[in-house]
Amino acid sequence: MTNKELTHEQQEELIKTLKARFEKNNERHEGIDWASVQAKLDANPEKLWSLHEMEATGGEPDVVGYDAKTDEYIFYDCSAESPKGRRSVCYDREAWEARKNHKPENTAMDMAKDMGIELLTEEQYRELQQLGKFDLKTSSWVQTPENIRKLGGAIFCDRRYDTIFMYHNGAESYYAARGFRGSLRV
Known part of the structure; x- marks a missing residue:
């Protein structure tokens, strides 16, 4: 395991946190469903490490959009104040x-x-x-x-x-x- 990989438990906890935030803040990502986001995260586990770092430093990352040209979901830090x-x-x-x-x-x-x-x-x-x-x-x-x-x-x-x-x-x-x-x- 490199220092930029998460344990299975860390991945599960992060996904749980991201899903709860996603469901609580639907106005940030109208028309986007969590199952599609999770499928993209499952296919790109290396991105979970970055999201974990965003979370660990207080950023409260959440989905704010989808780029159809690149087929990518866009996460921003959504903490009330600068992380x-x-x-x-x-x-x-x-x-x-x-x-x-x-x-x-x-x-x-x-x-x-x-x-x-x-x-x-x-x-x-x-x-x-x-x-x-x-x-x-x-x-x-x-x-x-x-x-x-x-x-x-x-x-x-x-x-x-x-x-x-x-x-x-x-x-x-x-x-x-x-x-x-x-x-x-x-």
Whole structure:
């Protein structure tokens, strides 16, 4: 067993958790049935490890869509606030290395890569906000366009005053209330 495999018991527990969340939040995935999602998970067990990591860091992953072109179900982190286990991170390795003092333990991009997921884009973040009210007290790094990143910046989003805001910050910054949300295709 490699470190990116789950035991049979872990797989069963995760499937049980995902199914319960799926059934509790039908408005996030209208027209999608759990049996089809489970069949896709059963056929792609390597994706369970990534979903387990999303769950373990507080992301509460749930199905938010289906891409008919690629025949993939799309999972996003649906925790009310930015996942607790992914906060206090700067944007990427370059930003981390640029910090002279008080480096955070990790970066959003490194964590996402290690977990086998992608940071949400701004567009995906706005789609998520159509499914509920997220990040009312926290904020989440989102994928930053290369032209902004080359200039030292990174972008993040949150929801305040019933409005979704996109902001900028130095990519090396990190805050206890800022993490990141991820997506996974199965």
